[in-house]
Every structure is written in structure tokens, then in C-alpha cells.
Amino acid sequence: MTILGTLLKNKRAGEAHLAWNLPALAGPEVLGLNSSDFEHEGVIPKAHAGKRAGGENRSPALAWSGTPEGTAQLLLVVQDIDSPTRIPFVHCVALLEPDLVALSTGALNAGSLVQGVRVLRSGMGRGYLGPEPIKGHGPHRYVFQLFALPTAITSAEGDAPLDTAKPRAVLVTAIGPALARGRLDGLYTR
Template sequence: MTDTTFSVTSQATPDDSVVAAAQLAPELGGTSTSPDLTWTGAPEGTRSFAVTCYDPDAPTGSGFWHWVAWDIPASTTSLDLGVPRESTDLKQAANDFGRVGYDGPNPPAGPPHRYVFSVHALPVETLGADPSDPHVGARFAIFTQQLASADLTATYQVSE
């Protein structure tokens, strides 16, 4: 569910922009540096946040998950550029590349892909998901409990 008062922004990769070079996968000249995210207007009852990055245009039949992170304290309203993979400030699952933390876009040549960065407001302090388990468990817990979500979408295209 999306709440119009809950919003997320990024200096590195603003909404409706092209994904910044540093956020891209190394194969495309990037460093897979997670973008900075700042959010405001979380709903009453928020006790923690989760962050996801999803490519719905990946040719997999089910999209591609670039980042699934959770147990971000409710007092937090931003993540800095470059969240470390080994951060102890939040929990992160292995993404669809098989690595813990954020990995940037690396789409096949063809039409543009959308990268949806979402902040999810949760009514629990801890999600109870195990970061060593597949991210689908954390995503299920996030999406079935969220009070609201705020999204920004950027694109990236590799020319044919």
C-alpha cells in the first residue's frame, strides 16, 4: 500500500532519473554503491523500516531483487550512500546475484529496465527474518505487515 504522505528521495538517484553510474554493477563501470535514501511522513505505529530494490523488467518471469534490507530502527529517516554489506545497523539478505547487500543494475541489452527503490514502514521492531535464509522469507514478512511504502523509480538501459 502506498501512502501519499510517506515519501522517499535520493540525491544520487532521484525519482524518474537514470540510475547513477556508481550505483551500477561493476560490469557496467559502476561500484554497486547503494544510493542514499531519505524518507519522511512515516505513518503512526511505525516501529522499523525495510528497504528493497526490485527490477520488474528483468527477463525472469518474476523480476530481479537487487536489495532486501530490514530492521532499520524507526528513529532512522535516511540511509547514507554506500551501505556496507557487513553493516550491523540493519539486516540484509542475499540478493538475486547471490551476494548480501545491494548490487546494482546489470540488465541485458534492450529496452530500459525500471529499478524501484522502496522504503517500507513496519509495525514491528524486528522482522524476525533470518538473513541467511532466501530473501523471499523477508519479503513475505515485509509485504504482509507493512503499514505503508514509499517508492522512487529510476531506469537504466544497455543499448543493443
């Protein structure tokens, strides 16, 4: 795998297609998003990495502040901007009730039943997928993005059910601009 990572070293999705850059999700950057498990631009602990990377595939604890009045729903999206793909790989999409201010470790995992949290499909399967970058590809940046939406997302593109829709089909139905948004970047390499 190290050879593949070396061959793909310069192939990276980049920030252009992040949920952060979708016009409907633009808005003031006033949500304070943080984690007790890692600092902004810090290394994501191995426990939160995927199983193939030796981790436990548990979503990190997250907390936020500054949710504005009038927020109908919070949208959380986690993407890898360094994946060797055309667009950033989606590691998690979740819809959250606007009165929530934190998520405990593992709250975004598939099968987790946390009140006020609706975990949707990610790039592969359902729920949080921990970092599993290709060996030798170098550091990957995982972008945790939280959006305060003025209108709740109730169905995906083409009225597809949210639980089975691909992440992009969910994101394009957001009606914006966002009332507020926050971002937390974490790094992982192997």
C-alpha cells in the same frame, strides 16, 4: 551479449510480483522516499551500477520522511521489474530501525556496518547489487520500495534465519498492512 538482449527484448518480469503489490505490504503511500543521487524516474548514475556494467556497485544515498508513529521496523526492497525473469530480480533487502530517516551512499553494500541497518540476502549474494542489465535489452526500471511495518520481521518463512533466507522467504513473513510506504523508481540501460 547485445544479441541476447535483443532476443529477450520483450521478456520482462513486470510489476505484478513487486513487493509493492504483496497484500501484507499494501498501505497508504505517504512516505516521501528520495535520493540525492537521482530523481524519481531519472537515470541512476553509473557509480551505482554493478561492476560488470562499469559501475562501482555502491548503493545510492536515500532519504525519507513521514514515518508514522507505531512503526516497528522499516523494510527496504529494491527490485528490477524489467529483468528477463519470471519475477522481478531483487537487488537489495534491508531491515531498518524506525528512527532512521536517511542512508548514506554505500550504506546498503555487503559488509557495510551502519547502525540500525541490517542488510539481508539479495537475488545473488548479500547486500546491494547495482544495475547490470543485459546489453541491448533496453532500459530497466529499478524500484526502491520502503515500507513502515507495524510488526518487526524477526525470521523468514519456516523460521529460517534472516541472514541466509532468500528474499521471497523474508517478504512473505511481513505482517500487514503497512502503516505507510514510499517508492522511488530509477532507470538504467547499457
